[in-house]
Amino acid sequence: MKKLLTVTALVAGLSMAQVQAKDWNNIRIGVEGAYPPFSSVTPEGELVGFDIDIAKTLCEQMQAKCEFVKQDWDGIIPALLARKYDAIIASMSITEERKKKVAFSDKYYNSPAEFIAPKGSSLVISADGLKGKKIGVQRETIHDKYATEHYPDAEIVRYGTQDEAYLDLQAGRVDALLLDAVAGEDGFLKKPEGANYAFIGEPIQLSEEGAGIAIRKQDTDLVEKFNKAIADIRANGKYDEVAKKYFSFDIYGK
Amino acid sequence: MDFSIIADNWPLYMQGLGLTLQLVALSLVIGFCIALPLALMRQSSIKAVSWFAWGYIYFFRGTPLLVQLFIIYFGLGQWEWLKTTWAWDLFKEAYFCALLSFTLNTAAYSAEIIRGAIAATPHGEVEAAVAYGMSPFKRMFRIILPSAARRALHAYSNEIIFMLHGSSVAGIITLNDLTGVARLVNSRYYSPFEAFLTSGLIYLCVTFAIVAAVKALENRWHAHLRPRTA
Known part of the structure; x- marks a missing residue:
């Protein structure tokens, strides 16, 4: 009986830890860093670009602490699934094949x-x-x-x-x-x-759906969080502030 | 785990295997033809000749194959004047760049193996050849090299296997070799495990085939060294 109690306590403790982790106060974001002007690395080693700025703005909006993880394109989805980070903000177009592996937020831009x-x-x-x-x-x-x-x-x-x-x-x-x-x-x-x-x-125009944020399928709450944040920064003008820094036209598309 | 994607892409893997085998075989054959004179040059009593061979061997053994490939493929592409010459028709092709860097690389390693085997020739064999009145040239080709070839075989089989595995860097310069195909399949289906495991298994099979072939050759060439059975 005592053993059972310990196990129960352990399980309860574990699931609590999981619940805490799911608050998403800390989010690790996978980026590519070799795709200017969306994402690149300065000679000083700093990540810059539209993807990076949008990611920072979204994190601010969600009041989450974000950490960037640089990952080559080839391994960018496998590394997400392997939990090296929690979301991919790397100009990833929303496609049917990718949807089989990951969930996507709403688009954050769409360019031809x-x-x-x-x-x-x-x-x-x-x-x-x-x-x-x-x-x-x-x-x-x-x-x-x-x-x-x-x-x-x-x-x-x-x-x-x-x-x-x-x-x-x-x-x-x-x-x-x-x-x-x-x-x-x-x-x-x-x-x-x-x-x-x-x-x-x-x-x-290759994609109807544009580029979205890729997230592991089970993290539906994070998808919703990002969707809300995208809608928020679209509404409060912060998206346009970032977009103006990089583009002279409407990158968000229709 | 879903190996149906491998079944669907099997022809692609076979093409990749074909390219890998072709690249490795060609570079080994051409590389060997360069390695033999290089090993002899290394033994030369003329300083300039032996230093040249030494420098070549140590440059190619001292730098990674990947770096050599990048220098040839991306590096030479930056020289505008090269593009105006006929040579650019060759350097334009990723296949040629891969073949060139593999050949130069394996030539250096093979030369060291041959040189080592020559240096280890038993004194008695050379003395006997001298006693027969053979010229230095005849001595080299009748006595020293055949005997060295037997000794070098085992070390050279390692070089063949290293070359097979080293050839996997060809995928980086857009060639669809066995590794390149695995990268392609991986990025198409986001299934790294299935994609790379498959090419790993194919490499393994080829490696075993090489080992078996060398063993058969050794049995034949080293027959005189085996203990006699009644």
């Missing part, structure tokens, strides 16, 4: 995709025009998926980070990149190394 190629490139953006051409994408992003499905005769070259893709475009190893229009403009075209490159074709 576009092709970048050397200035004066005669590339025609169509299944025929891209036949046999090399298109660089970041591995298993919505851009990778879109290019793989829509340009079956093109060679899709996949990179671990967007920065590596920029390097190979400059080296001439790929004919064009398909990527987020905003990331491409601020992270590459506006920089000195992007001077000889330009957007080609029209912007493509």
